[in-house]
Amino acid sequence: MSSPYAAPAAAVVAAACLLVSCSGPAAEDAGGPDAGGRAPGVSAAPSPSGATSATVPSGRPEVLATQLARAAATLRDPDAAAAEQQRAGELQQLAVRGLATGSDRFEDRVTGRLDRPTALVTRASVRASRLLGAMTAPEPRLPRWRIVAPAPPGELLGYFRAAERRTGVPWTYLAAINLVETRMGRIRGTSTAGAHGPMQFIPATWAAYGAGGDVNDPGDAILGAARLLRANGAPGDMAGALWHYNQSRSYVRAVSAYAHSMQVADWAYRGYWHWRVLYSQRRGTYVLPVGYPDRRAVLLPED
Incomplete structure (x- = not known):
């Protein structure tokens, strides 16, 4: 088949984003506000160092x-310190x-109190998380991945925009795919279908669209994904093109929701770039820090 693989390679149970996405199986626990009117699943999450988030x-x-x-x-402010933007993105994810x-x-009740762009980004992220969460189930064990530091956000954005200029595929869709597949390149691992790289290509598809590049190089992989989408109807029919990337209606709708949020508010990209790799395992949701598996996965506290 022409798609990189049939289901998201990750269980990136993004606490604030994808609740589950990125390369591997994952799913969020269902639930609702308790009698006190509180939202479930918003307890403190470990930072990459294993400490709890400041907020x-x-x-x-x-x-x-x-x-x-x-x-x-904070995410709107291009002059905000990197540490502040990281905290903002992680809080958003949770x-x-x-x-x-x-x-x-x-x-x-929450989004009704937000300004329109922030409410749209929040609703789109929640919708995508629910769609991706319904596609997967908690795994019996932690994955055999390596978690690496992604390319800087400005560098990645340059690759997305360069691919748009060359193919006409909107950069926001390429960023959304990168987010869902490997959390902006943090996940290094092979999917059950044998897909590789930050945009998760199976070898045959990479041979067709990689133009001799390196499947693990973010610039090459993003451009290869744009070629695949262009060959299958993008930018005129993005839904059809995404279907060829992953033949799941939920996947198509989730990627489209993330892309739309970045079209509405380009600062949403800065938040998504900071989302961590969260993995749904039968014991609960784990944060996989940069350096995993040499660095220990940390169980996310739950209410």
Whole structure:
């Protein structure tokens, strides 16, 4: 088949983003606000070093809305310090995770307090997380992956935009695929279908669209993905092109939701770039830090 593989290679249970995506199986626990009106799944998450995040998303709608608004303001600010943007992206990811496992009513109570762009980004991220979470189930053991530092956000954005100029495929779709497949290149591993690289190509598909490049090089892989999409209808029929990338309606809708959020607010990309690799295992959701497996996976606390 022409698609890199039939299902997302990761279980990137993004707490605030994809609840599950990136290369490997993953799924979020279902749930809803408890009697106190709190959102589930918004407890503190370990940072890449194993410590808890400085800011923990609130389970109360009015406070959570304020936290999301502040995170969005930080991500909008190109002069914000890298550490501040990292905290904002991680909080956003955890907040989305909680909203995705909660009720529509709770989500409405939070997003109704946000400005329009922030509300659209939040709703799109929650929708994508739910779609991807429904595609997979918790795994019995942790994955045989390596987690590496991704290319810097500006460098990656340059690759996305260069591929758009050459093929006409909107950069936001390429970024969304990269986010879903390998969390912006953090995951190094082979999918069950034998897919490789930051955009997850099976060898036969890479031979057709890689133009002799390196499947593990982000620039080559992003351009190869753009060629594949272009050959299958993009940019005129993005849904059809994405179907050839992964033959799942949920995948197509999730990638489209992430792409739309970055079209509405380009700062959404900066938040997504900071999303960590979260993996759904039967014991719970683990953070896989940069350096895994040499660095230990950390179980995400739950309410």
